Amino acid sequence: MTPNLHLWLIPILPLLGAAINGLLGKRFSRQTVAAVALGFCGAAFLMALWIAARFSSLSLPHVEVLTGWLNSGGFSADYSFALDQLSLVMLLIVTGVGFLIHIYSVGYMWEEGGYYRFFSYLNLFMFFMLTLILASNYLLMFVGWEGVGLASYLLIGFFFLRDSAAAAGKKAFIVNRIGDFGFLIALFLMIKHFGSLDFQKVFDAVKPYSPETTGVGFLTAIALLLLLGACGKSAQIPLYVWLPDAMEGPTPVSALIHAATMVTAGVYMVARSHVIFERAPSALMVVAIIGTLTAFFAATIGIAQTDIKKVLAYSTISQLGYMFLACGVGAFSAGIFHLMTHAFFKGLLFLAAGSVIHAVGGEQDMRKMGGLWRKIPWTWATMLIATFAIAGIPPFAGFFSKDEILWRAYQVSWIYWLIGLVTAFLTSFYMFRLMYMTFAGGYRGDAEAAHGHEEQATDSRAGAPAPHGHGHGGVHESPPIMLVPLVILALLSLVGGWVGVPGSLGGGNHFDKFLGPVFRSTTPPVNTQHVQPGETVSPEQTTEGTAPKTGHSTEIIFTGISVGAGLLGLFFAWLLYLRSPQLPDRIAISMHGLYSTVAHKYWIDELYSWLFVKPLIAISGIVFWRGIDQGVIDAALNGSADGARDLSDEVRHMQSGNVRSYAGWIAVGAAAVIAYMVWIGLRTQ
Amino acid sequence: MVQLSYYLVLSGILFACGVVGFLIKRNIITIFMSIELMLNGVNLSFVAFAAHWQKLSGQVFVFFVMVVAAAEAAVGLAIIIALFRTRETLNIDQVNLLKL
Numbered sequence: 001m002t003p004n005l006h007l008w009l010i011p012i013l014p015l016l017g018a019a020i021n022g023l024l025g026k027r028f029s030r031q032t033v034a035a036v037a038l039g040f041c042g043a044a045f046l047m048a049l050w051i052a053a054r055f056s057s058l059s060l061p062h063v064e065v066l067t068g069w070l071n072s073g074g075f076s077a078d079y080s081f082a083l084d085q086l087s088l089v090m091l092l093i094v095t096g097v098g099f100l101i102h103i104y105s106v107g108y109m110w111e112e113g114g115y116y117r118f119f120s121y122l123n124l125f126m127f128f129m130l131t132l133i134l135a136s137n138y139l140l141m142f143v144g145w146e147g148v149g150l151a152s153y154l155l156i157g158f159f160f161l162r163d164s165a166a167a168a169g170k171k172a173f174i175v176n177r178i179g180d181f182g183f184l185i186a187l188f189l190m191i192k193h194f195g196s197l198d199f200q201k202v203f204d205a206v207k208p209y210s211p212e213t214t215g216v217g218f219l220t221a222i223a224l225l226l227l228l229g230a231c232g233k234s235a236q237i238p239l240y241v242w243l244p245d246a247m248e249g250p251t252p253v254s255a256l257i258h259a260a261t262m263v264t265a266g267v268y269m270v271a272r273s274h275v276i277f278e279r280a281p282s283a284l285m286v287v288a289i290i291g292t293l294t295a296f297f298a299a300t301i302g303i304a305q306t307d308i309k310k311v312l313a314y315s316t317i318s319q320l321g322y323m324f325l326a327c328g329v330g331a332f333s334a335g336i337f338h339l340m341t342h343a344f345f346k347g348l349l350f351l352a353a354g355s356v357i358h359a360v361g362g363e364q365d366m367r368k369m370g371g372l373w374r375k376i377p378w379t380w381a382t383m384l385i386a387t388f389a390i391a392g393i394p395p396f397a398g399f400f401s402k403d404e405i406l407w408r409a410y411q412v413s414w415i416y417w418l419i420g421l422v423t424a425f426l427t428s429f430y431m432f433r434l435m436y437m438t439f440a441g442g443y444r445g446d447a448e449a450a451h452g453h454e455e456q457a458t459d460s461r462a463g464a465p466a467p468h469g470h471g472h473g474g475v476h477e478s479p480p481i482m483l484v485p486l487v488i489l490a491l492l493s494l495v496g497g498w499v500g501v502p503g504s505l506g507g508g509n510h511f512d513k514f515l516g517p518v519f520r521s522t523t524p525p526v527n528t529q530h531v532q533p534g535e536t537v538s539p540e541q542t543t544e545g546t547a548p549k550t551g552h553s554t555e556i557i558f559t560g561i562s563v564g565a566g567l568l569g570l571f572f573a574w575l576l577y578l579r580s581p582q583l584p585d586r587i588a589i590s591m592h593g594l595y596s597t598v599a600h601k602y603w604i605d606e607l608y609s610w611l612f613v614k615p616l617i618a619i620s621g622i623v624f625w626r627g628i629d630q631g632v633i634d635a636a637l638n639g640s641a642d643g644a645r646d647l648s649d650e651v652r653h654m655q656s657g658n659v660r661s662y663a664g665w666i667a668v669g670a671a672a673v674i675a676y677m678v679w680i681g682l683r684t685q
Numbered sequence: 686m687v688q689l690s691y692y693l694v695l696s697g698i699l700f701a702c703g704v705v706g707f708l709i710k711r712n713i714i715t716i717f718m719s720i721e722l723m724l725n726g727v728n729l730s731f732v733a734f735a736a737h738w739q740k741l742s743g744q745v746f747v748f749f750v751m752v753v754a755a756a757e758a759a760v761g762l763a764i765i766i767a768l769f770r771t772r773e774t775l776n777i778d779q780v781n782l783l784k785l
Contacts, residue, residue: 657784
C-alpha cells in the first residue's frame, strides 16, 4: 500500500494564490500581495521537499488518480498525477527556482504598477507548470502545456501599454500555437493507435515495437510531431524566434519562464516520451540535428547582440539546443542534468542582469554600461559564478552537465561533438564579452547626474522595467531581498553539478543513476542508426548510467578539450573587450557582411515575415476576410434577412382589413386542404 | 330506411349554402348564421354516420359541436353588440380598420 501523497495539492496551491491575488489583490497592500504569492508558492516548494524526503519509500512510478475527467466512447482520461524520478527532479527545480524568483520579484517589481496582477500571473504560471510536470497522461500534460503558454503570453505582455511588449506576447503565443498544433496531432495519433493517452498505457503499447529503421512509420510520425511541439515550447529551430522577443517581459519573468522552467518543458516532454523516440531512430536523429544546429546558430547570434537580455535569450536558446542534442543522442539523463544546472545558472544570469538593469536605471544596452563591478559587487560576484558555470569551467555546475552531453554526443558522432565544442567556445566568448562590457572598464553610460528625470523617456522606449524614477540616485546595489536569491542560486550554480560527477573524474554520477530507472527500463533492443560502424554497442551499454566502452582516459582528454574551449573563449573575450576594446569594431568593419548578418540575427525575422507573415496577412485580407467572412458568412446572414423582409413586404398586402377577403382566403385554404386529402385518398386506393 | 347518401348530400348542400352565405353576405349577423348553417351541415353528417355504423361516438361529437357553437354564439353576439355600439353599422365591409 503506497501512501497517498496528495500530489494534486502541489499545483492547486499556486492556483489558490493566483485566484486570491487575481480576484482580490487590487485592494491588498503590496505586502499582502507578496505574502500571498510567496506563501502559496513556498507551500508548494515545502510540499515538494516533503515528497522528496519520502521519495525512497515509494514504489515508482507513483500514480494518484484524483478523479475521472473525460469518458468518451472507448477513450478515457483521468485527472491523475504521477511521480517518478524525472518528475521529482523537475518538481524540485520548478518549485525551488520558482520560489527564489518569486522572492526576487518582490523587490524587483516593487515600484511597478499592477503588482497584484504580476504575482497572480506568476502563481498561475506555477500552477500550469506543475500540472505539466506531474500529469500522468498526455492530455493533462497538454493542459499544463497550453497553460504555461498562456501565462507566458500574459507576462511577456505585462507592460501592455508598450506596443512592442504586446506584439512580443502575441508573437510568442502564435509561434507556440504552431508547435502545439503538432503536439495535438501527435495526441490524436496516439488515441488512434493506442486508444489511450496515459503514459503507462501508451508506453506499454509502444514497447513491443522494434525501432522503425526503414521508412516512416507512425511512431516516427508521432515522435516528429511531438518534436514540433517541443521545438515551439523550447524555442528550437525553426520556431525559436519568439524567445528573443519575449525579453519584453519583466526580467524575473525572463528568468523564471524563459530560462529556467517553461522553455525546458519541451526537453522534459521529449525525455518523458523517450520510449517513443527510442523506437524512431530517424526522429531521434532529427532531435539531435535540430539541437546541434540551434545550439551553434543561436550562439553565433549571441556574439553580436548588445542588449544584455538579448544575449542571455540567445544563450538560452543555445543551451536548450544542448539539451535537445543530449536527448537526440539518447543521453536523456544528461539532458535533464543540463536542464537542472541550466535552471540554476541561467536563472541566476537573468536575475543578475535584472539587478544590473535595476542598478543603472533601466538601461539594457551593454555599450552604455561598464565598470560596474565596484558599484554592485554582489551582483558582479554572483553573475561571475553563473558565467563560469555556463562557460563550462570546472568545478561549476555547467561544466559537468555540458561535458556529459559532449561526451555522449561524441559516442554517437564526432560531428555533434565538434559543433558542440565550437558552441562551447562561443558560449564562453559571448558570456565573458557580456561580463567585460558590463562590469569591466569604465562607465560608458550617461553621467550619473542624469539618472533623474530625463530617464523616464528613455526607459519607456528602451523596454526596460520602469526605473525608480524620481530620486534615483545613480548606480546602486539592489536591496537584500533581490540579492538573497542571487546568492542562493550562485551557490547552486557552484555545487549543483556535483551530483553528477562522471566516473572518469572520480565521481559516482549519482544523478544519472538516480534517473536511470526512468530511462533504462525501456531501451529498445537495437539502435542501429546511431551506432557508428566499428563501435558495436550492446543493448545494455546504450542505456543510461552504464560505463561507456571507451576508457576513462579518453573521456578525461575530451573533458580537457572542452575546458580548453571554455578558457579559449574567456581569453578571446578578454583580448577583444578588455585589452584592446577598439579591436571588435575593426573586425566588425573588416568583415562587414558577416557581421551585419549576425547582428541582424541572419535576417530570420525578416525572412519569416516575408515568407509567412505577409502572405498570410494578404491571404487573410483578401480570401478569409473579404471572401469568406464578408462574402459567405455575412452575405448569407444579410441575404436571408433581406429575403425575409422582401417576402414580408409582398405578403403584408394580404392583410387588407377587409373581413370578407379573409373569409375568402380561409375558404380557399380549406378547399386546398380538402383537395389534397381527396387526392391522397384517390391515390392510395 | 333512408340511405346514407341522402343524408350526406343534404349535409353537403347545407354546408355549401353556409359557405356561400359566409363569403357573399355583408351583414355580420347573416355571416354568423351562415357559420351556424355550416356547423349544422357537419352535425347532420355526423349523426348520419353514427346511425349507419351503429356507433355512439358520432352523436357525442355532435353534442360537443353544439356546445362549442353555443359558446361561440354567446361570444360572437357580444362582439357584434360591442361593434354596433361603436360603429353604428353591421356592414362587415365598413369594419376594416385592422390592417397594415
